[in-house]
Every structure is written in C-alpha cells, then in structure tokens.
Amino acid sequence: MTKRTKIARVVYASTFLALTTSAHAAPITFNTALPVSDEEVIVRQQIHYVHNSDTLGNVDRDVKIWKSITAAGYGVTNKFALFGVVPLISKDVDIGAAHSKASGLADIKIFGRYQVYRKDGPGTTTRIAPFVGVNIPTGNTGKTSDGSTDIFGGLIYTRASTDWNFDGQIKYKANGKHKGFLRGNQTSLDASLQYRVNGHDDNVKSSGYLFTVLEASLIYADEDKIGGTPNINSGGTTAYLSPGLQYAAKRWIGETAIKIPVIKDLNGTALQSGITVITSLRVNF
Amino acid sequence: MKKILLLITGLMLMNANANAKDIQYDLRVDGMTCPFCAATSEKALKKINGVHAVSTDLEKATISVCASKETDMSDAKLKNMLKKKGFTYVNKTKQEQCTIRIGETDVKKTGFLRGLFHKHS
Numbered sequence: 001m002t003k004r005t006k007i008a009r010v011v012y013a014s015t016f017l018a019l020t021t022s023a024h025a026a027p028i029t030f031n032t033a034l035p036v037s038d039e040e041v042i043v044r045q046q047i048h049y050v051h052n053s054d055t056l057g058n059v060d061r062d063v064k065i066w067k068s069i070t071a072a073g074y075g076v077t078n079k080f081a082l083f084g085v086v087p088l089i090s091k092d093v094d095i096g097a098a099h100s101k102a103s104g105l106a107d108i109k110i111f112g113r114y115q116v117y118r119k120d121g122p123g124t125t126t127r128i129a130p131f132v133g134v135n136i137p138t139g140n141t142g143k144t145s146d147g148s149t150d151i152f153g154g155l156i157y158t159r160a161s162t163d164w165n166f167d168g169q170i171k172y173k174a175n176g177k178h179k180g181f182l183r184g185n186q187t188s189l190d191a192s193l194q195y196r197v198n199g200h201d202d203n204v205k206s207s208g209y210l211f212t213v214l215e216a217s218l219i220y221a222d223e224d225k226i227g228g229t230p231n232i233n234s235g236g237t238t239a240y241l242s243p244g245l246q247y248a249a250k251r252w253i254g255e256t257a258i259k260i261p262v263i264k265d266l267n268g269t270a271l272q273s274g275i276t277v278i279t280s281l282r283v284n285f
Numbered sequence: 286m287k288k289i290l291l292l293i294t295g296l297m298l299m300n301a302n303a304n305a306k307d308i309q310y311d312l313r314v315d316g317m318t319c320p321f322c323a324a325t326s327e328k329a330l331k332k333i334n335g336v337h338a339v340s341t342d343l344e345k346a347t348i349s350v351c352a353s354k355e356t357d358m359s360d361a362k363l364k365n366m367l368k369k370k371g372f373t374y375v376n377k378t379k380q381e382q383c384t385i386r387i388g389e390t391d392v393k394k395t396g397f398l399r400g401l402f403h404k405h406s
Binding site: 284 | 313315316317318319320321322323324325343344345346368369370371372373
C-alpha cells in the first residue's frame with residue numbers, strides 16, 4: 001500500500017464517521033472539545049502510558065513514558081472558555097546499552113475556545129468553535145521540553161444527541177525555535193465517535209450513560225531543523241485508532257482508551273510510535 | 286419510642302412529593318444530550334428562590350421544576366438563565382400539583398455506585 005493510499009484511507013474513515021453520526025463533545029484523546037458552561041469549572045485528570053520501541057540495525061530502542069495530564073476549563077461566558085493543561089512526565093529511554101531518565105513538569109498549554117455556531121434541538125446539539133493557544137516552555141529544556149514557545153489553533157466541530165456523540169477537530173501547531181532547534185510544525189485531524197450502549201429503550205432520565213468510543217487521528221509533522229538544516233530522521237505521518245469506553249454520570253465521567261498506531265510513515269530513522277494507554281476522570285464543579 | 290416515631294415520620298415526609306402547595310413547571314429545553322448537561326441546568330434552576338425540586342428527563346428534553354406559586358418562572362428569566370448555561374429554552378407547561386420526589390432531584394447524589402446500578406424506570 002502506498003503512503004498516499006494509506007493516508008487517503010484514514011481521511012475517508014474519518015469523513016465516514018463524521019457523515020454518519022450525530023454528536024456532542026467528550027473525546028478521550030484530545031481536550032479542545034471539553035464541554036464547559038458559563039461560570040462552570042471542569043477538571044480532567046488523565047494518566048497516559050506510552051511505549052515506543054523499534055530496532056535500528058542491531059540497536060534496540062525503547063522509550064517508556066508515564067504522563068499525568070491535568071486539564072482544567074472555565075466558562076468565561078456561555079460562548080468563551082479558557083483552558084489550561086499541566087503535564088507531568090516520567091521518561092525512560094533505552095538505546096542499546098545506554099539508559100537515560102527524565103521526569104518533571106513538561107510544557108504547560110493554555111488555550112481559549114470561542115463558540116461561533118450553535119443549533120439545539122430536543123436532545124441534540126451542533127456546535128462549532130475555533131480555538132487558539134500557546135505552549136509555554138515550562139519544562140526542563142532537552143529533557144521534558146524543547147524550550148520553545150509554540151502556538152496552535154484549529155476548529156472543533158461537535159454534534160451530539162443522547163445516543164451518539166461526534167467530535168471532529170483540525171489543528172495546526174507552529175513550533176518556535178530555541179537555541180537553534182526547531183521542531184517541525186504539525187497538522188492533525190482528529191475524530192471521536194461515542195455510541196451509547198445502555199438504556200436505549202428505556203426512559204434513562206439522567207443517571208448515567210455508558211458509551212463505547214472510537215477515535216481516529218492523523219498527524220503530519222514537518223522535519224525538525226537544527227541550525228537551519230533539516231533533520232531527515234524526523235517528522236512524517238502517523239495515524240492512530242483509539243477504541244475506548246466512557247461512563248458519564250451527572251458530575252463525573254470516567255474513561256479509558258488504547259491509542260494504537262495504524263500508520264507509521266516516519267522519515268528516516270525516526271523512532272516508531274507505539275501504543276498509548278489512557279485512563280481519565282473528569283469532574284464538573 | 287416517641288422520638289423514633291417522629292424520626293420515621295420526618296424521613297417519610299422528606300421522601301414525599303415536593304411541597305403539596307408547589308406548582309410543577311415542565312420546561313422544554315433543547316441541546317441537553319448528556320447527564321453533565323442535566324446537572325448544569327439543574328444546578329442553575331435550583332438557585333432560583335422558591336424552587337424546591339428539579340428533575341431532568343433527557344429523552345423528553347424536559348426539566349420538571351417544583352416551585353412555590355410566588356416564584357418568578359417567567360419565560361424571559363428561564364431563557365436567559367439556560368442560554369448562559371449553553372442550552373435553549375423553548376417553552377413551559379404548568380401543573381397544579383408536583384409529581385417530583387425530592388429524593389430524586391439532588392444532582393449531588395449521583396455518585397459512582399448509584400450511577401452504575403441505577404435501575405432505569
């Protein structure tokens with residue numbers, strides 16, 4: 001299968017999801033669609049376990065990362081919400097016999113989202129909101145951070161019903177340069193589909209919904225640059241599918257997903273992506 | 286013994302329907318799709334003076350509110366309040382008697398076990 005065919009298949013799959021479902025926002029693998037009302041606070045705590053590994057020639061490369069990601073949102077008005085995302089990471093890197101470890105605060109992310117379109121029906125809603133934000137280099141440069149200030153923006157589309165939820169996102173991240181290093185800019189498409197599996201024939205009122213979740217993401221990254229020279233062993237295309245489960249009660253949502261790479265078309269000797277396991281708890285105050 | 290009887294009577298009264306003199310308003314609210322949405326709307330409505338009980342039926346897009354006769358439940362007020370919470374108030378109907386039980390209205394009571402083992406009516 002050629003690279004173009006693989007990418008086309010993922011794009012078609014995402015489009016298919018978008019066209020055949022209705023939706024409201026609660027994706028597991030991205031935070032930009034978190035629903036928050038005027039003067040409400042929402043907090044999501046996630047734990048990610050990432051395991052990337054491959055073999056380059058005769059050298060085994062193995063990277064294990066634990067991430068604690070705390071995302072909080074506040075509804076400034078009924079249309080505008082502010083979010084902050086604080087990641088703590090612990091990273092173990094093994095390349096052949098060499099071992100290194102890094103841990104601590106990574107880059108804090110702050111973004112704002114403004115709802116430009118909303119159409120409600122009985123038990124349904126459709127919403128469109130652009131967002132823009134910044135990655136602040138709060139991490140330890142070279143260990144938990146690139147040291148650069150990065151800007152990102154995009155658009156989130158949400159369609160929700162009491163049975164189906166769909167969120168689609170397009171995002172672009174323009175990375176800044178720090179001490180001659182420039183990480184490649186990133187374009188990503190994300191889709192999240194949730195299907196309610198309990199109580200379809202009952203009057204469930206509002207006690208708790210169990211959803212099965214399927215998310216897809218397609219990420220394209222430019223090559224990094226060091227001193228203006230492109231690093232041919234960086235950047236490329238990766239696509240993930242993430243099946244999961246989500247239980248939504250009135251004040252909290254518990255969720256889990258496994259992010260599986262289905263396309264790994266990376267440049268040169270870039271480390272191949274592996275599986276990520278995500279568990280998450282969201283509370284609405 | 287007398288104290289126990291009084292306690293039992295008190296508990297029974299707490300679980301009885303909301304104040305018999307209350308009026309029930311059934312609000313049609315669009316855009317609510319999840320228990321989170323219900324909690325947000327209920328929390329806002331419960332802040333209105335005179336509101337004693339609130340219950341949401343997501344399937345019917347309805348929030349039932351038991352409130353005293355003097356409570357300001359004007360369309361303009363409800364529309365503005367629910368708009369701020371991200372939903373669309375459509376209209377309301379009025380019943381002279383409340384059918385909501387106080388015990389089923391407290392959103393804080395929907396915890397992990399209650400949610401998991403809730404018996405759908």
